[in-house]
Amino acid sequence: MIRTFLLKQDLGRCVVLGLLSWTLLFTCCTSPAEPVAVQAAKRTTGTRTYPSLLGADASNRFPAAVDVSKLGTYPARTFSGGGYFYDEVLEYRVWVYTPPQGEYFRAFATYASAVRFAHQTAGAQAPCVLVRQHEYVDEPEAGTFVKVHTERLTEWQPEWLAGSKRSATRLEQFLAEKSRARK
Structure with a gap:
């Protein structure tokens, strides 16, 4: 299951067809047991270069996405x-930049x-994880912590998941x- 989304509406028809063709190519190369999705995007943040965690236990270190039918829809x-803190892992993302497709x-x-x-794809960055937070802690200034009761989606480094549920x-x-430590 692959979904492609374009954020710019003024892209030409050839770009859309090229992106769809590229998506179909990845569909053929992906195991049906591994749900994936592709989303085109213009990013406003800098390049991510997280250290990757490879090893025999990599598949067991991090929880799987809560709903694979929603991959790529966020x-x-x-x-x-x-x-x-996080409440749910929504998906793991690999950001890629290639001149023909962009980011x-x-x-x-x-x-x-x-x-x-990420290791098989030119231009790929290390994976990040998209998490949902129903409540979270904000630190508006160093040492000041505030509980926020607003749901939000945020990308994290996978390493941050450990002990943060x-x-x-x-x-x-x-x-x-934190309050006791400040006194």
Whole structure:
């Protein structure tokens, strides 16, 4: 299942057809057991170069996406980092830049699939993870922590997932610890 989205409406028909042809090429090269998606995007943030985590346990280190039927349907432009806690892993993303296609990302259900793709693809960056936060911690200034009750989507480095799953009391415990440390 691959979906392609264009963020610029003024792209010529040949660009759209080229992107769709490219998408079909990846469809043929992808195992049907590995759900993926492609989304074209014009990014306003800088280049990501996260260290990749390779190893025998890479597929078990990180949780899989909560709903593979929604891969690639989330907005390309999201927050980047922050929040200290996450509620759901939505997808793993590999951002790629190639002159013919420009900048786009490909979405994966698992970290291991994203790493394999990143290492086999010219112009690919290390995988990042898109997470949903129902509540999160904001740090408006160094040492000041505020609980925010707004849902948001943000891209994280996969390494940040370890120990960051929000529970009913985890966020409050974190804030209490930080408050005690300031006194």
